[in-house]
Amino acid sequence: MGRSWGRQPFERPGVMSAPRGSRSRGARSWQWRDWRDVRPPHQQALPAREGVLAFTRTGGLVCVVNLSPAPAALPPYERLLLSSGPLDADGGLPTDTAVWLRT
Known part of the structure; x- marks a missing residue:
């Protein structure tokens, strides 16, 4: 072995x-x-497709993590605060990428 x-x-x-x-x-x-x-209690899950984790926090913060094999659409947002990688050309969230947004 x-x-x-x-x-x-x-x-x-x-x-x-x-x-x-x-x-x-x-x-x-x-x-x-x-x-x-x-x-x-100030954290709430958002609806997302299978393989995507999305939740909101008070103060207009949203976190989206894409663990699926395909790019994921982001919810409407005012500002991208932090990203673990670049967004794709269409503004979607690539696989294995996370973002924090201000809504």
């Missing part, structure tokens, strides 16, 4: 994979559920 080409994370006490520790309160799956249940 060959060696892994990437570095493997070190073992941390109390951190388990979801299958092994799914019933443990400290497991990653529980951490996600805890965050989901206590996220601030």
Whole structure:
């Protein structure tokens, strides 16, 4: 069996994979559920197609992340605040790119 080409994370006490520790309160799956249940009320998910994560925050901030294989349309916005990469020629959000917008 060959060696892994990437570095493997070190073992941390109390951190388990979801299958092994799914019933443990400290497991990653529980951490996600805890965050989901206590996220601030001033954050709201926006409708988006499969593979695109979009949410709004108070103050007119919108975050859109495109994890799909095709470019995604952006909601109407006043200003592009931050982008992890350039927008495509049509102003769409390329795959594996995230933006913060002011609406």
